[in-house]
Amino acid sequence: MSLLLLLFVLVYGMAMLFILFYSVAQAHLLYRFRLFLKRGHGATPPAPDVWPMVTVQLPVYNERYVVERLIGAVATLDYPADKLEVQLLDDSDDETTQLIQAKIQQYPRLNLQHIRRPDRSGYKAGALKHGLDLVKGEYIAIFDADFTPKPHFLKRTVPYFADESVGMVQTRWTHLNREYSLLTRLQAFALDAHFYVEQVGRNSLSAYINFNGTGGIWRKETILDAGNWQDDTLTEDLDLSYRAQIKGWKFKYLPEVESPAELPPVMSALKSQQFRWTKGGAESAVKHLGTVVHSDAPLKVKYHALAHLLNSAVFVAVLLASLASIPLLWARVNNQLPEEIFTIGAATLLSFLVISLVYFQAFSREKASFSDRAGFLLYFPLFLSLSMGLALHNAVAVWEGWTGRKSPFIRTPKFNLEAPQHRWQENLYLNLRMPFTTYAEGLLGLLFLAVAVWSVVKGEYGLLIFHSMLAIGYLLVFYYSFQSYKKT
Template sequence: MSLLIILCLLVYGLAMLFILFYSIAQAHLLYRFRQVRKQGKTPAPPTPDVWPPVTVQLPVYNEKYVVERLIDAAAALDYPADKLEIQLLDDSDDETTSIIRGKITEYPHLNLQHIRRPDRSGFKAGALKYGLALAQGEFIAIFDADFTPQPSFLKQTIPYFANTKLGMVQTRWTHLNTDYSILTRLQALALDAHFFIEQVGRNSQHAFINFNGTGGVWRKTTILDAGNWQDDTLTEDLDLSYRAQLKGWQFLYLPEVESPAELPPVMSALKSQQFRWTKGGAESAVKHLGTVLSSGKPLQTKLHALAHLLNSAVFVAVLLASLASIPLLWAKVNHQLSSTAFEIGKMLLLGFMVISLVYFQANALGKATGRNRVVGFVLYYPLFLSVSMGMALHNAVAVWEGWTGRKSPFIRTPKFNLEARQHTWQENFYLHLKMPFTTYLEGLLGLLFLAVAAWSVTQGEYVMLIFHSMLAVGYLLVFYHSVRSYKHT
């Protein structure tokens, strides 16, 4: 056996072992979720005699398509007007600013402040920190520009802060445009697994959970005690969440409270969002993992934090395993590698089956009923898994940059306001992102895995046919939709 084959076997085995570890953590979260479901809902706390002052922060940067909808939703919040402060944290350099100025005149009875900073330093984290210094509220609710909080949001969340140790309440994202396209359906499937299973599973065992950047409420003193908003990672929400919980603050996740939002309808917008999330997650892992593992937290909490902070590394594992599998397949065909290695590989693939159960459970909790749930899952899940694999190169680059400390600017995700198909995404003024070089590599990888799958059939070797076929489909779909979305910029 050659040194190259041994090296590929080692890389493939380690990558699959990491995926197996991650899947075991997911299986435990699924178990915890099902236990919580059996127990039923925890009774809501009583309504306070006097509602505390609340500041609603709306960080905005060039959001002309959605900012009026955002302001209307914030203005409709059912909360005593004399206790409510709404901050439009406007960093825009386009017509969004004039739209805001005109819109807020429609609500003269509200304390609606249009706040402009001298510069955009720190991006979203900088805007939130700047607004916090001016905020009069005891509690801080935050909504991104594409969110439309329900009127009852504050009255559903604020009473829980009667627990003086509670630092943050996160609610469940729902989706305004799930049915817009296949791409939005696949994103909904992924996000529902996080918001139904992962957040509930972690919170039920007092493990670290994260504020999701929007659709949540913070106790102001918690933010300050944890060191305020910081801009040294691209996921300022995850960073602050770990700092606060390491300081001893409790977090609460409320899956029954919904926060509707828009899903990116095109690949270029999705990629900008995914790059920020995965790179920021990697940066947060570098920043916090050592502290978490050396803390006095229980071993189970540490293991879940390890899986949580390294979840973006799954893309690195998939990329490495897929590339290593090609010479391994060649070695097997040429009788240079025992089939035993592939039998072990099959056992490690059980990790993918466990992860599939998590997504199946999340899908079962969606709006579809009965047979439609099963049919929808059977149709969309294989495609979801393929596209996720096809994102491996793009997201692995983001993870590597995060691990190695390479800095990059905060690239916002363009918002569209495409509900009911009233507009087309091609008309969006903000689709000006330059197509990255990795897009061409995605196309080449798609062709490579297609050729490998075809070659394996000619050799009568089917052990990795499904894996390579899904990689081919995933990379080619990501490449096609990327070119299609970038070419209009």
């Protein structure tokens, strides 16, 4: 075996071992989730005799399509008016500000403060920190602009703070536009697995979970004790979550309390969101991994924290494994590698079986009937292919996060689209500049398509499904990207 071929074997093997490491963590979370379903989450705490003061923070920046809907939803919150204040943290530089000023006139009884800063320093983290200096509430609920909190949100979450060790309560995202398109259905498919299996599983283990940036409520004391909002990562929510839990604060996750929100309906918007989440996750890993490893936390907590903080690295592993698999396929066709290597490699593919069970469990929670659940056989391969097709885009984000390359906080455009007949093309916030990685995704799609065809011609089918899914995934990502970036 040549040194170059040995290098490809090592790269492929290490990448697949990392995916196996991650899938073992997922399997444990699935087990804990199943236990949760059997045992339940315990009794809901009683309402307090006197409701505490709560501040609702609404950070917005250029949200002309959704800000009025947001204000209308918050105005329906069922909570004593004298114990509720709302901060509209408005960093906008377009007509959003005028829309806010007009909308709040409709709710004279709502204690709504329209707060403007001189600049966007610190982006969302900076806005939240600025608002925190002005709040009157003991507890801080946060909603992004595309959320529509339900009236019962505060009365369902505030009672959990009777336990003085609880620092944050997170609720489960649901999706206003799940059925808008195939792209939104696949996103819902992915997020449901996080909000059902992962969050529930980690919380039941007393492992670290994360505030998801919105749809949650904090104890003000917790934020300050953990060092306040910081803007040195693109995921200020994940960063603060780890700082707070490392200091000993407990988080509570409530899957039964829903927080409806909008999914990005186009690939360019999805990519901007994915890039921020993935790069921010990598930045948070650099910031917190050492602290977690050297902490006094139980081993199971450390293990799940490692898998949690490094989950964005799965995209790097998929990219490396997919590229290394091409010369390995050539070597197998030409009898250049021992058969044992491929037998061992096949065992690592069990990772995908575990991951499929995680997603099936989440999918089954949303789809009650047998015919609906049968749709999993369609959605999971498509979801997995699309995820593979995002590997290049997200691997670039991970690399930037690991190496400390800084970039601005790019907001995800909001659309207020719930029906398929609504058009996204008129959205003024869409980025119409197609990045170079989109062309690379198209080329990779063609490359893996050619590899799949070549393997059929050679009668070698061991990696055919893998390469076929990569081809479909990259070509789908390229198609949806080209569609959403081009001018219409």
